[in-house]
Amino acid sequence: MNTNLKISNVTKIYPGCVANDNVSLEFNSGKIYALLGENGAGKSTLVKILSGVIIPDEGNIYLNENNLKLNSPLDAKKNDIGMVFQHFNLFETLSVFENLIIDSDEERESLREKIDTIMKKYNFSIDLDIPVLNLSAGQKQKVEIIRCLIRSPKVLIMDEPTSVLTEQETSELFLSLKKFSEEGILIIYITHKLKEVMQLCDEVAVMRRGKLVSVSEIKNENIESLANKMVGQNLKTIKKKKAKTSSDQLIKITNLNFTSEDPFETNLMDINFSVNRGECLGIAGISGNGQSELFQVLSGEIISEKNSIEFNKNYIGDLNPQERREYLMAFSPEDRLEQAAIPQMKIFENVALNNFKSSNFFNNGLINENKIKEHSKKIISDFNVNTDNIELKSQFLSGGNLQKLIIGRELITSPDLLICFNPTWGLDVGAINYIHETLIKINEQNKSIILISTDTDELLKLSDKISVIHKGKLSKIMNAEEVTSEKLGILMGGAN
């Protein structure tokens, strides 16, 4: 049977932001639809409305001409709308089977049979009796998909499903989605990745700042045309010049190990690498393979053996982050609002947190506010932070502006090495471009970078050398020119 889903004049307004501005769209089964837009364009709000998580201020949803009243996720489920969220909606400490039975009305045995049939049909293989926290991201996603399939949905919505997957897992997912589509399930695929839209979808709707800007067939589009629609301007492409080869070693890591007590963390095993001056070392990997532990060990949040880290001919493995900063290292952690800045504090107060010795931010234990403010204003103008109010609380900065502020705060001391972890995660294209340009500039000034990132394109664009981290182990270090994203994908999946 044909499924027709209609979104009609949907509006959702948050204080200070129109998330969805009179959006109307129509979908028919048999096709895969892309909903494309940058972060903050309103796609997530729209799909949350479709799945009953958010109630719209105005507008209606029709499924096969029936006006749906979606007041809770339960209503969406009852109306055969399945949703796989970007941030998995699983219970980590419960087993896979418990996760699946929790919203099902079926008996244990018949449900188990049903799950087995689904897994066989689509070639999934997952142990149902282990806790979800032991699964890889790809497996967790499959659990979410199975959860939807159990209810034989008419509509399946996938919200940014590939952000945590390897290249191989992504192509497996695409195969499954195509199969679902052939079986008559209407698929709506939300993403900001243009390549995926071109690969997978039949039709594409582009959103920008809460508004629907275009609906078109994929065969009439290409990557450039979609990018311009998504961003609303013509994008310049940035490219890195090949670094001057330097043999002046800046940092050397020898036999570094870290064993964690927490089953949620990854142990680091026998890490060895070195970075020369003016080089950018990229570390690729699927999130959760030891990147955050590696970042913490390098930044001094986790202290290791003194001799395991040699920086500028000093052994610094046992120093804390503040002490490492005195040796001219700088850090930009992954989570901007949790680790890099304190959201409730003002911009200039956050700047003062990086209290390096020569800063004179504090005199005899008293805060030198003028000095800090002067310094903050310099960061804001030098790094293009889009505000002139340094009294603003950091939580009110957009992701891009906050990241510029953090990178600016770190760079104002002109460090020899910047270690950054997913510096462009969740940013819009303009901000990403700016951060990339800044990082390239650092290398041009003969300073070094260690870039830990889950974004393969970013790594290929910026790195001189690349290594892949998998289950806490680093692969051998490769020259960036010899590496392709396919090869990285294979290494990220753990193969040699």
Add this chain to the structure above:
Amino acid sequence: MIIDINFIGVIIASIMASAVPLILASCGELITERSGVLNLGVEGMMIIGAISGFALMTVTGSLIIAVFGAMLAGVLISTIFAFLTQTLITNHVATGLALTIFGIGISAMIGKNFVGIPGKEFPVLFEGLKDTMPLLGPILFGHSIVFYFAFALPFITSYFLKKTKIGLILRAVGDSPESASNQGINVRLVRYACILYGGAMSGLAGAYLSMIYTPQWIENMTGGRGWIALALVVFSTWNPIKILIGAMIFGGLTIIQFHMQAIGVRIPVQFLTALPYIVTIIVLVVISRDSRKIRLSTPSSLGKSFHKDN
């Protein structure tokens, strides 16, 4: 010296009796915490249960009204906590502490007229079977219904959490209220229910103290048992069976140190009094050492407010 084997039985039974209020309050709090709510008001709910039970017994003369009235009093006072933390989204820790202070104060006020009044005798079951078996007779028979209920409760709780759908939903809410809400589970409703159940069990624990264990009203008679119950929940890593073990150790040492003091063992009294607390915690820490298991059984959202926004 010849020790009568039945005397050992009597001592074990008295140890079990002293463990009863701990088991009741802990198992109640365990359910509350498994849903992600940290209620530090156990001591306050217990003392409210104690005075309500005793007062109702004295006034109405009905033991049944008194026991259920004490549970209802626990429910009522925990409703305040539930309303504050779940509807008004106040901080769990501060609200729980306030609840304890409130409970101790109001119980002392109500209790003024009941000081010195003798309690009633609470009926015991299977009295006649006590002498049929050596050792086991006094352990198994001749106790109140609350006593038997308390020793069944950890097993019922364990079965409920592991095997039933509602138990699963409850654990899911404690693990991730956001995911649960997105799955269509009414997080606030589940948490209200768990808080109220915890209140009922604390009320019952209090009633046991004032009506059965030491049938009289003494101001502040819970004497920190609510806090021990809270500690048992954490150190047992949210496992009802380990709560039973912990409560027995605590009860056992409390009784034994009394006897040691009575015999005149030359150990400082302060040390003997502190002994049950220290040993219980050490034992529970040792049996719950596996950090992986702790991670799996700790409710991830414990003590965090959940607010669904639309």
